[in-house]
Amino acid sequence: MSAKLDLDAGIINACSAAANRIAASVASEIASKTTVSVERTVVRLLGVDGVDELDAPLCNVLVDHVHRQGQLGRGIAYWLGNAMLHSGRSPQQIAEAVAADELDLCALEPAAEQAIANRVRAECAEHLREMTARIEERHELRERLGAVAQSAPLRYVLTATGNVHEDVVHARAVAEAGGDIVAVIRSTAQSLLDYVPYGPTTEGYGGTFATQANFRIMREAMDEWSRANGRYVRLSSFCSGLCMPEIAAMGALEGFDNMVNDALYGILYRDINIVRGLIDQRVSRMINGYFGVVINTGEDNYLRTADALGAAPSVTASQFINYQLARDSGVPEQQLAVGDAFEIDPTVANGLLLHWAQAQLTRELFPNCPTKYMPPTKHMDGNLFRTHAADTLFNLVTVATGQGIQTIGVPTEGIFTPHIHDRVIGLQNVEYVFTAARDLGDEIEFKRDGLIQTHAREVLRRAHELLEDIAETGLFQSIENGVFGDVKRRVQDGRGRDGIVAVEEGYVNPVIELMSETVYA
Amino acid sequence: MRREANLAAVKPYADHLDDGLMQMSFTLPVPYSLAARQAALELVAKMGVERAEVVHSQRLADGYTHFVMFGSCRHTVDFSVLQSEGFDLQYMSEEEIEAYAAEYIVRPVVVVGASTGTDTHSVGIDAMLNLKGYHGHHGLEGYRSFAAHNLGSQVSNQALIARAIELDADAILVSQTVTQQDLHIHNLTELVEMVEAEGKRGQIILVCGGPRVSNELAKELGFDAGFSKGTLPHHLATFLVREVVARRQSR
Numbered sequence: 001m002s003a004k005l006d007l008d009a010g011i012i013n014a015c016s017a018a019a020n021r022i023a024a025s026v027a028s029e030i031a032s033k034t035t036v037s038v039e040r041t042v043v044r045l046l047g048v049d050g051v052d053e054l055d056a057p058l059c060n061v062l063v064d065h066v067h068r069q070g071q072l073g074r075g076i077a078y079w080l081g082n083a084m085l086h087s088g089r090s091p092q093q094i095a096e097a098v099a100a101d102e103l104d105l106c107a108l109e110p111a112a113e114q115a116i117a118n119r120v121r122a123e124c125a126e127h128l129r130e131m132t133a134r135i136e137e138r139h140e141l142r143e144r145l146g147a148v149a150q151s152a153p154l155r156y157v158l159t160a161t162g163n164v165h166e167d168v169v170h171a172r173a174v175a176e177a178g179g180d181i182v183a184v185i186r187s188t189a190q191s192l193l194d195y196v197p198y199g200p201t202t203e204g205y206g207g208t209f210a211t212q213a214n215f216r217i218m219r220e221a222m223d224e225w226s227r228a229n230g231r232y233v234r235l236s237s238f239c240s241g242l243c244m245p246e247i248a249a250m251g252a253l254e255g256f257d258n259m260v261n262d263a264l265y266g267i268l269y270r271d272i273n274i275v276r277g278l279i280d281q282r283v284s285r286m287i288n289g290y291f292g293v294v295i296n297t298g299e300d301n302y303l304r305t306a307d308a309l310g311a312a313p314s315v316t317a318s319q320f321i322n323y324q325l326a327r328d329s330g331v332p333e334q335q336l337a338v339g340d341a342f343e344i345d346p347t348v349a350n351g352l353l354l355h356w357a358q359a360q361l362t363r364e365l366f367p368n369c370p371t372k373y374m375p376p377t378k379h380m381d382g383n384l385f386r387t388h389a390a391d392t393l394f395n396l397v398t399v400a401t402g403q404g405i406q407t408i409g410v411p412t413e414g415i416f417t418p419h420i421h422d423r424v425i426g427l428q429n430v431e432y433v434f435t436a437a438r439d440l441g442d443e444i445e446f447k448r449d450g451l452i453q454t455h456a457r458e459v460l461r462r463a464h465e466l467l468e469d470i471a472e473t474g475l476f477q478s479i480e481n482g483v484f485g486d487v488k489r490r491v492q493d494g495r496g497r498d499g500i501v502a503v504e505e506g507y508v509n510p511v512i513e514l515m516s517e518t519v520y521a
Numbered sequence: 522m523r524r525e526a527n528l529a530a531v532k533p534y535a536d537h538l539d540d541g542l543m544q545m546s547f548t549l550p551v552p553y554s555l556a557a558r559q560a561a562l563e564l565v566a567k568m569g570v571e572r573a574e575v576v577h578s579q580r581l582a583d584g585y586t587h588f589v590m591f592g593s594c595r596h597t598v599d600f601s602v603l604q605s606e607g608f609d610l611q612y613m614s615e616e617e618i619e620a621y622a623a624e625y626i627v628r629p630v631v632v633v634g635a636s637t638g639t640d641t642h643s644v645g646i647d648a649m650l651n652l653k654g655y656h657g658h659h660g661l662e663g664y665r666s667f668a669a670h671n672l673g674s675q676v677s678n679q680a681l682i683a684r685a686i687e688l689d690a691d692a693i694l695v696s697q698t699v700t701q702q703d704l705h706i707h708n709l710t711e712l713v714e715m716v717e718a719e720g721k722r723g724q725i726i727l728v729c730g731g732p733r734v735s736n737e738l739a740k741e742l743g744f745d746a747g748f749s750k751g752t753l754p755h756h757l758a759t760f761l762v763r764e765v766v767a768r769r770q771s772r
Binding site: 169172173175176177189192205268269270271377378380381414416419420421424485486487495 | 546547548579580581582583585587644647651652653656657662663671673674
């Protein structure tokens, strides 16, 4: 699709440069620190699974065991590697022994540092190789079953019954109605748990717990549907909250294709400590990037909590920052879906044109990214007929601006967690508009200096100012000032702060080592 | 001459008075088939819908069929008695609250909230306070007229009160979700006693909420108000801004 907005390349480059400076200063703020969730992720990627008799995940038991003794600064891998050298036992067996109170990792005689690092690195490399092989198989399947029917924008549909088995029923209906990606929304407040619940779950509020067993149940059901119907259905979940990197690891283990993964979402909307959130997002995104998972950022949320027109520059600015932070974590452009949403108040005159300008702007600023477009929700209410009408316009802008991924609009969006037929009705609207206006984007140009071009340039201009400002004051201070979504967070506050650990001399983390080598090679 | 509706026996209106016509949309967990269609017709007949028609039906997935139907409702309701029963107690909207607070309070109303005791459920307090809010309604964090501090879950009564005093809070908000063996009543009573012991009961508005907390129970335990299931942030906000203004006027 050709460029339509006549944007100033100089300003775009200046935005990228400012985002670069912002990301670099974040990197230095979070350097030499790890978190309990990053360490639990290492444990997971060393093959540890399961829970103790109190249902506490073994990776928590293990990391807490070392953290309580103030020894996590060496990295959990150091202690695990040492124990492996001592006993010849696997990480899983060691975790079980610690859970049974039969083993104190910190009391063992320390082996030579290099021997420990080598042992645990070899173990980790083996697991990553196995996972990579499985994921490559999956990508082949996706290509084989995807080439025929799938064309962009991909239709991203949520399910959120609270019961994983009901989610399977909804997902099948979604698949049948043309959905390309199914995302199981998480249960309320899961993001505040500093552990990942275990096993299949059938009770949840506003969503279904993201557990590895639930991931597996969904994956099996969708694979079965994909093979039977000759069309691959992707799965997505949420790398957010206090377990961002662990969920990335779980998604990779269970063959998920997409993940919502925003650098700032948890900080702004779940009051997670800034430093904790930024360390976790970096490792989380590194894992997503490594395993070929497409990430969706969450700028749409700013438009819900602040006025959509006023917040437009902060969305564009955040897209640049999210993009740069993700690139720095090793996420390739084609796996990086920056977010935007159709959230302008429906009573605004020419709102459609303003949406069109903003959506086109995102496409032109990030031409190699899939970009993710979100439906109207903030101003949607019990009048589901009006919501359905708004969704039609939303679908039109989506197809005409060539968004990579569209979270579909559902008529009952503003009322409750939509019911099974509501999602199908939403998908039918999408199908109608995507078909009827398929090549619209190629047919139209915008009037020179008209309303659409002018609005897009103005948003970009103000985004640039904002980015220079953030680069000047620093991201942390900007968040404290409430730049994003009108939410203010202070670096010394927020949840999960006690899970940040300063890295000591001799820190061992084979996951980051191995992934950085591959990603930056 | 046009007939007037009989308010003692009202039924749906679509095209003509008392035609009783309703539109319905629902899914049955049965395979898409003629039998499914019949099942839908029989179901709405049992609901008192006469002369029903399936105007649209479609397969959603194996074993699930969606229907759109019309039919005439046989039942009526007596509107005349309902009219006189005072259903029209109204909460202010978010905009109205902001305007009201800007005019009568000026400074932000400081609210400190938590889910107390061992209760790990922050869903209630988050719904009321967090920006994301609930059902598309902002929590108090999203209001200009409030400075909301959500301390999260598993907060001790002591910590909650200390923070409220530190912030010179106008109101303390407690959420209790777990109610096994009346745990919530113990926690709530203790909070009131501790606030009284601090000599702050007169200054601080005490509000509690939870699925099994009613306004009646709250008042019995010494709170100013209680909010139960179905409460939206603007309901709570309405109470708080009115209460702050009322207290100032009575001072």
